[in-house]
Amino acid sequence: AKYIWLDVDPGHDDATALLLALHLPNIHLLGVSTTHGNAPSDCTAVNAARCLLAFGADRRIRVYPGADKPLLLPVKHDPEIHGPDGLGGVEGLPAPDSSDVLSWFATDSDGDNIRALDGMVSSIKETWKKGKGHQVTIISTGPMTNIALFVAAYPELLAAVEEFVFMGGAVGLGNRSAVAEFNIMCDPHATQIVLDTPVKTTMIPINVTHTAIVTKALHRQLLSPGAVPADTATLPPAATNLRHTLSTLIIFFAEAYKSTFGFNEGPPLHDALAVAYVSQPELFKTVRKRVDVELIGKYTLGETVVDIWNYQKCDDSWGVGGRNCLVAQSVDVDGFFELLMKCVSRCDQV
Numbered sequence: 266a267k268y269i270w271l272d273v274d275p276g277h278d279d280a281t282a283l284l285l286a287l288h289l290p291n292i293h294l295l296g297v298s299t300t301h302g303n304a305p306s307d308c309t310a311v312n313a314a315r316c317l318l319a320f321g322a323d324r325r326i327r328v329y330p331g332a333d334k335p336l337l338l339p340v341k342h343d344p345e346i347h348g349p350d351g352l353g354g355v356e357g358l359p360a361p362d363s364s365d366v367l368s369w370f371a372t373d374s375d376g377d378n379i380r381a382l383d384g385m386v387s388s389i390k391e392t393w394k395k396g397k398g399h400q401v402t403i404i405s406t407g408p409m410t411n412i413a414l415f416v417a418a419y420p421e422l423l424a425a426v427e428e429f430v431f432m433g434g435a436v437g438l439g440n441r442s443a444v445a446e447f448n449i450m451c452d453p454h455a456t457q458i459v460l461d462t463p464v465k466t467t468m469i470p471i472n473v474t475h476t477a478i479v480t481k482a483l484h485r486q487l488l489s490p491g492a493v494p495a496d497t498a499t500l501p502p503a504a505t506n507l508r509h510t511l512s513t514l515i516i517f518f519a520e521a522y523k524s525t526f527g528f529n530e531g532p533p534l535h536d537a538l539a540v541a542y543v544s545q546p547e548l549f550k551t552v553r554k555r556v557d558v559e560l561i562g563k564y565t566l567g568e569t570v571v572d573i574w575n576y577q578k579c580d581d582s583w584g585v586g587g588r589n590c591l592v593a594q595s596v597d598v599d600g601f602f603e604l605l606m607k608c609v610s611r612c613d614q615v
């Protein structure tokens with residue numbers, strides 16, 4: 266199994282990333298840190314705990330609240346896509362102020378919350394100490410502030426990191442400006458810091474995530490597996506509470522993607538793909554390129570600039586001066602949804 270640290274900003278699709286990370290058999294989830302992003306950081310932290318509870322997580326997998334704002338830029342959120350609290354319209358999750366939820370945060374001996382950076386560091390150190398084969402893969406599905414702070418403060422621990430995998434960025438496309446994707450646009454400096462590390466890094470851009478759409482047919486299958494696809498106009502009743510929760514998530518996200526981006530077939534599940542990649546990389550085609558983030562452009566701030574022709578003559582090192590990033594180009598969409606459906610079934614058994 267792969268040891269994973271997951272940094273999220275739930276977020277509808279972050280919730281599905283958490284579900285996969287909990288229920289993919291070859292993933293050993295060490296902990297979950299949260300960041301500002303889709304909603305303010307106090308909301309995303311609580312949302313992560315609500316999801317872990319609803320998805321049957323082992324109590325050892327705790328939530329570690331992280332950065333409130335980006336390294337340099339003013340903070341921004343995305344209520345248009347995720348609602349004001351980050352999980353708009355999602356039914357059946359435990360209440361944000363319930364004692365179960367609040368007790369899911371990791372605490373120290375004084376009863377204070379352990380913050381993202383401290384949680385990551387101690388978990389990665391503890392895992393690394395176990396010896397060969399115990400590197401940790403860090404997956405990021407929101408703005409990368411927490412990860413950049415880790416990189417800056419603990420360079421000696423980079424040897425313990427197997428790979429950084431992030432959902433974000435784009436090749437010649439944007440969703441929160443003409444050319445910038447939301448996660449990178451929120452904290453472009455943080456992403457550049459991670460891209461400059463000598464650690465293998467993989468980017469799952471929106472060019473790829475936009476191909477994995479939850480169509481009506483998939484939505485029906487999720488609600489009621491094995492049901493005869495008779496009347497496709499209406500949705501069947503949910504077979505379980507979990508499936509009802511996921512269906513309300515999809516309905517809200519579908520509406521947001523339809524009204525904002527004109528997606529008529531259904532919403533993409535961006536963040537889940539980053540976790541799927543770590544579990545089943547063979548589902549993805551990737552190419553290794555030099556990637557940098559535009560940090561000063563008037564129109565292009567936060568654009569991921571992919572040097573397709575290796576114009577800069579970069580070498581084979583990861584990090585500065587190297588072709589520093591595996592860029593996902595495509596995903597086996599059927600294979601991805603098969604994986605997701607299996608995880609939902611497993612989650613149903615818990």
Ligand code: BDR
Pocket residue numbers: 276277278279303343346406407432433440446447448471535536
């Ligand atoms: C990314 O931004 C957020 O809306 C999603 O959670 C995802 O991480 C997609 O651009």
Ligand code: CA
Pocket residue numbers: 273274275276278279302303406407536
């Ligand atoms: Ca996200």
